[in-house]
Amino acid sequence: MTLGTIEQVRRLVTELPGPKSRELANRRKAAVSRAVSVGLELYIDRAEGAILVDVDGNHLIDLGSGIAVASVGHADPNVVAAVTGQVARFTHTCFMVTPYAGYVELCEKLAELTPGSHEKRSALFNSGAEAVENAVKIARAHTGRTAVIAFDHAYHGRTNLTMALTAKVQPYKQGFGPFAPEVYRVPMAYPYRWPTGPENCAEEAFAEFTSRVHVQVGEENVAAVLVEPIQGEGGFIVPAPGFLARIAAWCTEHGIVFIADEIQTGFCRTGNWFACESEGIVPDLITTAKALGGGLPVAAVTGRAEMMDAPVVGGLGGTYGGNPVSCAAALAAIQTMTDASLVDRARRIGTELEARLGQLAAEFPQIGEVRGRGAMMAIEIVRPGADKTPDAVLAKAVLAGCARRGLVVLGCGTYGNVIRLLPPLVIDFGLLTDAMDILAESLAEAVG
Ligand SMILES: Cc1ncc(COP(=O)(O)O)c(C=O)c1O
Numbered sequence: 001m002t003l004g005t006i007e008q009v010r011r012l013v014t015e016l017p018g019p020k021s022r023e024l025a026n027r028r029k030a031a032v033s034r035a036v037s038v039g040l041e042l043y044i045d046r047a048e049g050a051i052l053v054d055v056d057g058n059h060l061i062d063l064g065s066g067i068a069v070a071s072v073g074h075a076d077p078n079v080v081a082a083v084t085g086q087v088a089r090f091t092h093t094c095f096m097v098t099p100y101a102g103y104v105e106l107c108e109k110l111a112e113l114t115p116g117s118h119e120k121r122s123a124l125f126n127s128g129a130e131a132v133e134n135a136v137k138i139a140r141a142h143t144g145r146t147a148v149i150a151f152d153h154a155y156h157g158r159t160n161l162t163m164a165l166t167a168k169v170q171p172y173k174q175g176f177g178p179f180a181p182e183v184y185r186v187p188m189a190y191p192y193r194w195p196t197g198p199e200n201c202a203e204e205a206f207a208e209f210t211s212r213v214h215v216q217v218g219e220e221n222v223a224a225v226l227v228e229p230i231q232g233e234g235g236f237i238v239p240a241p242g243f244l245a246r247i248a249a250w251c252t253e254h255g256i257v258f259i260a261d262e263i264q265t266g267f268c269r270t271g272n273w274f275a276c277e278s279e280g281i282v283p284d285l286i287t288t289a290k291a292l293g294g295g296l297p298v299a300a301v302t303g304r305a306e307m308m309d310a311p312v313v314g315g316l317g318g319t320y321g322g323n324p325v326s327c328a329a330a331l332a333a334i335q336t337m338t339d340a341s342l343v344d345r346a347r348r349i350g351t352e353l354e355a356r357l358g359q360l361a362a363e364f365p366q367i368g369e370v371r372g373r374g375a376m377m378a379i380e381i382v383r384p385g386a387d388k389t390p391d392a393v394l395a396k397a398v399l400a401g402c403a404r405r406g407l408v409v410l411g412c413g414t415y416g417n418v419i420r421l422l423p424p425l426v427i428d429f430g431l432l433t434d435a436m437d438i439l440a441e442s443l444a445e446a447v448g
Helices: 019-031 077-089 101-113 128-143 160-165 198-217 243-253 275-279 324-339 342-363 392-404 429-447
Strands: 044-048 051-054 059-062 120-125 147-151 183-186 222-227 257-261 285-288 299-304 367-373 376-381 410-412 418-421
Touching (some): 059 429, 077 324, 101 299, 120 128, 128 160, 128 222, 128 257, 128 285, 128 299, 160 183, 342 367, 342 376, 342 429, 376 392, 392 410, 392 418
Parallel strands (some): 147 222, 222 257
Antiparallel strands (some): 044 051, 051 059, 120 299, 285 299, 410 418
């Protein structure tokens, strides 16, 4: 299939990385902080649909979507036209100084698309972390309380407050403390690793949650519970069915704000507009970013009007938050999601991936679990046996094999042993099959 100008096929014309990428890699080392790590030293020149073209002319399959951003595909024509048009009209005024329609329209769209028919408001920001920080500010302003409950394996960003909310130390928190106070961590209902088995997971995890909060924090001190409906960086952990609904109901009972961080799961990725829908949950506040902007930086907090309006006038904002170009891109990306029925496409991708990954799991005992939903699927790599010992070394070898063959896939997980698939939702199914063949080949090679 050819979308526009870039044919949607994998084609390698040099070894990977090619000479131009290698030269840029050397320049990177001399100019860019080593703390900003790079997964693959393949420098991208152009991209379209699910194909990245590197500076050496190699066509690579993108199953990472720039970490769940390019859901509408790279260079989506709607996004390109909207951004180009907006850049020519004006690029910045600062919404807080002299506003513009795009910001208002995007907030109207967010109210329409997010779960629940209650009255809603939104505020726009630049990054996911900023949205999460602001959701916490809003919850504190609304409740007059300070404590925030976060989960094991959570990832919410790299700013000071979101580092505190993020679970994993290496590399996100290492050497960066002290962290923001009033963040309390509770176990996630992680079925695959629940000590007494997945069948007990939801109930026992909920009991543990309520007990810890009651004893260690006190319900009356809790402003918010913050949770990813499917955990992203932590390893695509799908909470045991029913766990989140219980937490949400418990929050309502105690006047606590339930914040769903849908920054990675939102906007069609899991086969619904939002992952909360699969559990029938209506969050009080929802944070979004990534796919929302169709590749441009924009993030949002959307939620109940009385909560969103609780902070003092002028209490939320920022110079670039809801930049006009990003708003135009987001509105166009949402249009594409609707026109191209990307919710349905994500489900179809999920069916294909689940079937293929299931076959691989039957063949390779190193695949401990296949999990996820829609176009957010992963395999957890372990040493074969009952211990389920995470095997990050093998996972890395598989990722390296994929990279050598021109497939961009990402790892994740608290133990670094999860391979996650996040294809652009517009991906051609032939290309997806090619990608899965490469994954199978790389797995076979790494297992040896
Ligand atoms: C669930 C979740 N929350 C927050 C963030 C932070 O977003 P950003 O990197 O845009 O700050 C991420 C990023 O991966 C995420 O997956």
